[in-house]
Amino acid sequence: MKNILLLTDFSKTSINAIHYAIRLFKDTSCAFYLLHVKSSASYATDDLMAAGNESIYSSIVKGSKDDLDTIVIDIKRKFKKETLVFETLVDYDGFTDSIKQTIEKKAIDLVVMGTNGVTGAKEVVFGSNTTNVIRTINCPILAVPEGFNFRTTNDILFPLDAADSLSGQAFEKAAQFAINFSQKIHILRINPDSKNPTDEHKDQKHLNAYIKTIDTKYHVVNNVPMNYAVDCYLQTHQIDLMLLLVQPEHFLERFFTSSATTKISNTIRVPLLVFHSA
Secondary structure, three states, X not given: OEEEEEEOOOOHHHXXXXXXXXXXXXXXXXXXXXXEEEOHHHOOHHHHHHOOHHHHHHHHHXXXXXXXXHHHHHHXXXXXXXXXXXXXXXXXXXXXXXXXXXXXXHOOOEEEEEXXXXXXXXXXXXXXXXXXXXXXXXXXXXXXXXXOOOOOOOEEEEEEOOOOOXXXXXXXXXXXXXXXXXXXXXXXXXXXXXXXXXXXXXXXXXXXXXXXXXXXXXXXXXXXXXXXXXXXXXXXOOOOEEEEEEXXXXXXXXXXXXXXXXXXXXXXOOOEXXXXXX
């Protein structure tokens, strides 16, 4: 059984991400953990100390717990699957700290969250919460863009940085997902400059070893920034989901944030499934 953590702030974006995950894993045995994190900073210490235990429980936990229960009821009514397994959780802590604790306690295999897309500066692809979770949470993360309507993940895009290796556990997990949930995977090996040429033979060897049962398209793009290559490919191909191998800081800083030479021109409007490399 796969344990999936669904993050919600009760927004339409987070609810849409939850629905997306349920549709995506409809044929997989899953236990869903629905988590709402309330910031401890939103409560005045004096007010909490002055209140009785029941008041503290009611103000911090019970209201959110009831809202989570309502979401579960609505989901079961919408999907008409009595076999859906849910546990609702409310925590008041730092956002990423709460996620880390839940992953450990519940043996979470995947974290699902919605993202509001471009915020403030147009160069930033995802909101700060999503980016921070991808940076700091060492667990596969599925980020679903605001307003994205579910469609079967027939075609998956898998862009690779020059430093990404098609070996190791992160790639194995990504490859297994592609085999289980898609019909075609588009490998986009991107070398932003010519200093680090790709060993295409080595890539093909790994692909033949791990991805045998689905159609695979392999492309090498040289002397083009990562974000431009991905953006262009998404605009010219029907892609349903994108896989990423994220290394600590390295890839994320170049792909998700602005710099003097790297700017994101358009919001990525397909779900992202992130696997963390060591």
